[in-house]
Amino acid sequence: MCRIRTGKIDANEADVDGLYPFFTCAVGTLRINTPAFDTKAILVAGNGDLNVKYYEGKFNAYQRTYVIESRDEANALPMFLYAFLDLYVGELRKLAIGGVIKYIKLPYLTEAVVPLPAISAQRSFVARLKSAERIRTSLNASSGQSAALFASLQDRAFRGAL
Missing domain, CATH: 1.20.5 (Single alpha-helices involved in coiled-coils or other helix-helix interfaces)
Known part of the structure; x- marks a missing residue:
C-alpha cells in the first residue's frame, strides 16, 4: 500500500535561503537548495518529537525522517494516509524507544494496520x-x-x- 523511505542527508545541510522545504525531525520546516523527492508525501519524524507532516512537490528530508507515499492512489489517498498517521503518531510515541531522544523503528510503520x-x-x-x-x-x-x-x-x- 505504501512506499517508505528515509531522507539521506544530515540536518546541517539546511540553508536558510534554500529553495525547497527540508523536513527534519523538528516541528518546524527548514529550507534546502537540493530536492531529493518530488511527490505527495507523509513525513514522519523518526526521532524526537515524532511529528507528522504532509507535503506535495519537491523537497528533501533528513536521514531520520520517514517519507511515506501511497503506491496506489486509486485505493489509498495520500491525504487519507496522512490523517491516519497524524492520529497514529500517539501510538508511535508509546512505542518509541531510547533514552534522552526517543526514536521509532521502521516496523512500527510497516506493521501498522491502516483501515481503508x-x-x-x-x-x-x-x-x-x-x-x-x-x-x-x-x-x-x-x-x-x-x-x-x-x-x-x-x-x-x-x-x-x-
Whole structure:
C-alpha cells in the first residue's frame, strides 16, 4: 500500500535561503537548495518529537525522517494516509524507544494496520479535512492578528498615546 523511505542527508545541510522545504525531525520546516523527492508525501519524524507532516512537490528530508507515499492512489489517498498517521503518531510515541531522544523503528510503520474505506469515502473525508484545515489556518491567522492588535493597543495605552 505504501512506499517508505528515509531522507539521506544530515540536518546541517539546511540553508536558510534554500529553495525547497527540508523536513527534519523538528516541528518546524527548514529550507534546502537540493530536492531529493518530488511527490505527495507523509513525513514522519523518526526521532524526537515524532511529528507528522504532509507535503506535495519537491523537497528533501533528513536521514531520520520517514517519507511515506501511497503506491496506489486509486485505493489509498495520500491525504487519507496522512490523517491516519497524524492520529497514529500517539501510538508511535508509546512505542518509541531510547533514552534522552526517543526514536521509532521502521516496523512500527510497516506493521501498522491502516483501515481503508472505499475510495469514495476517502475522498469525502479528505474534502472535509481540507475544509477544516482552511478554517484552522484562517482562525490561526486571525488569532495572530488579534494578538498583534492587542499588543499594539496595550503598548499605546501604557505610553499614553491613546
